[in-house]
Amino acid sequence: MLSSFSSDNFSVSSLCKTLMILGVLLYLIFNSLSNQYPICPATDFFPLLKRRAFPTNESSLANSMDSPTNINHLVFGLLGSERAWHHRKAYIESWWRPNVTRGYLYLDKAPMGDLVPWSKNSPPYKVYEDLTEFLRETWVRSPVIIRMVHGIMEVFRQERGNIRWLVIGDDDSIFFVDNIVDVLAKYDHTKYYYLGGQSEFVMSNIWYSFNQGFGGAGFMLSYPLAKALSKDMENCLRRYAHLKSADLITTACIADIGVNLSPHKGIHQIDLRGDISGFLSSHPKSPIMSLHHFDMVEPIFPSMDRFESTRHLMKAANVDQSRMMQQIICYHRQRKWTFSISWGYSVHIYERIMPRSYIQNPIETFKTWIKNQRPPYYMFNTRLPSNDPCEAPHVFFFESIEKTPKNEIFTSYSRAPGRGFPVCSKNGNHTADFISKIGVISPATKHKEMDRCECCDVVRADGMKAEVNFRECMMDEIIA
Template identity: 55%
Template sequence: MISSTFNFSSTAIWKTLAFSTLILIVLIIFSNQPNSLQTDIIHVATNQSFLPLNTTNISHLVFGLVGSTKAWRYRKSYIESWWRPNTTRGYLYLDRTPTDDLLPWSQNSPPFRISDDNSKLLVETKHVAPIMVRMVHAVIEVFREEREGVRWYVMGDDDSIFFVDNLVDELSKYDHTKYIYIGGHSESIISNQVYSYDMGFGGAGLILSYPLAKMVQQNIEDCFRRYPYLNSADLILMTCVNDFGVSVTPHQGLHQMDIRGDASGFLSAHPRVPLLSLHHFDHIDPIFHSMDRFESTNHLMKAANVDQPRLIQQTICYNRNLNWSFSVSWGYSVHIYEKLIPRSILKIPLETFKPWIQKAKPPLYIFNTRTLSNDPCATPHVFSFESIKNINDYESKIITSYTRFGSRGLPTCGFANNHSVDSVSRINVVSPNRKPNQNGKTECCDVLEIDDMGVAKLNLRDCMNDELIA
């Protein structure tokens, strides 16, 4: 009996010693690792654990916007249209202290910081583009300011217009613990060829996951030393990120807007992805022709603040009795054609705009376009977004209203059987107050009525199984 007890106790003691030794070995291994590894372990443990239960939200995004004091006085309206004080995280990095006319600093603007003095680095590297170094260096500066709970760093310019709710939704689809670099291509073929198709264009927004931003913060100054001849901030960042083994993940919702003039054709046929950003509003006409650029931006945000996922998403439907085609760009415009035109044609943007490089030769754009014509069957009647309201019937819905932009000055299309769209003065579009179906298809719509007052009513809805848009 004594022998049996002794054997049992010995076994228990040896098991305890073995387990304790294993724990001690693990502690020794981690205690000998660099501090950065310990910091990353803490960051992941405190902020990135239980990923399936902790969906990305606006607090996980930090914006780093780079601008100049001189330009801010007339560009701040672009940023204030989407910035949410006390909610959005981030900073505006200026080249010098704000002048008296900008003080006291507006509470509707991002808090500002003065960019680091990089003069010693510039002397050492003999870099050819000091301004571009300053812009890229902002990644270091915003990372230094904001780290707690951050998943994504969104870098932009002082005229970048972001759609924050859509950004949050889209970034929640990616694993923020991996090395990810998201960007948008230029709309201009020549810009992509001159720089790179593997580069994100910064005005559209460059998005770095936390691990990648940390790596950039630790290595970017060495990158300046390796590539002192690069003269573009976006190219510098892309080259450095590629040295880390990371390539761009392109997103069609990020828009550099490398076009000029009337962008309405582009915005009325957006790809079937959420709108994440717009840029270069100083280089295009006001997107609502009866308003200036800043009024236009705020007007678009009226729709964005109610239903951002549906913003400028294209939906197409037909009135076969009248031979009319309707193309809805939700929250922006409605086009009516006096002919039944396939969706494969209507989804191609009308070339209302001009190329970014004026003397460039075709092909000009990275997407197909439809040329403008005086053909009454190919030229739409255009209606612009006017107002938006919520209604609560048996189901919560949203009504957007669109009014005629102006007369086409063309006769009725022969296919319309003398049914001219000139009689229509307003279009009301009813949509469900929820996100569009995420099943890979666009929404469908019905032309409910066109009354004697010239008001057309359309209804957006989920497409039925096997329903054709034709």
């Protein structure tokens, strides 16, 4: 009995010594590592193990904040009026996704007439807060301007759960929500960001500011910036009530916080008039995020009104926004043709080989925002319409879209009437007059990288049809 007890006691003693030796060794090793990497102090080691083994609500929230930005993180504040909404709601309903998109339409008064009952396809509406007392005690240039800027704070107050970005825009704008999400996902939403677009018309920027995001086309505020702006909103409105536009006041308020505009080429104020097809057919190499002023330009598709054109455009956008209006240029060497494709909108065929540096400049089918202005007119290079049959394009507009069994997207484009020029005699008389339809095949996957455009091959140009295949450009490939 005693022998057995002694043996057991010896075993326990040996085990304790072994554990003590291991403990000392672990301490020495960890202390050595701590000295080598002082950024991880020894005192934090066991709490760190605890946090990893037993995640708290705080760490779960941190993981949530690190997740990729998605549509649920965006809140839209659309600023409008009851009077205009009667004929503008078709614009917003073309892209708004009921029960998916978050946000509100702000009106100056409750809807009436044919707006009641309220359409389930429209954003839920709110009436602007009553600012009568504030306006009475503050000299303002325009009550409407103050109401619009104050609306930013009203949007912020309405939605507080899991917001990363506020998107503010007008009720006659089209937003490409998937592209907005993809662009914003590249930014750190925990920091201060003010994203927007400048006007296309030089004088609009001179009259107001080159440093403001034109609010009709939409601007985006990160949550921390929106919070800071809302906190100081009434004081800021008092400071800048004398300014002549809501966008200018907003920019001034944001500048006082220490933040400047981050301009984006895909946000379009459309301070243009008339036929903007030339502009849309040569979109800059940037994801398209918005189009404004649809009331002020001609319908973007022939034989359709403005609202039909909007819905038609969104047929392509609902399938693939990453390629929407991205200009892709390729060549049919046998016939010496140049193809310029604005995916989801138009295709141009030129009866000669044209350099990219020339084709990427929009054709001035449009006019200036204000008549009788002296140049310069635009914030981008343009080219004038040409009567030369070698430089005047055959124009085709988007007709239909479908997914193929090969997991590709097929878009079809049909000829627009009215070119009315003879064959390009400098090119061996290879006319494109017989082409009435163009099919474009693109991958079903998103085109994520905007550092370089995609490439394409003309695989067919006979009978009455042409067919073009999109592909990734090869390394060092010269597209000429």
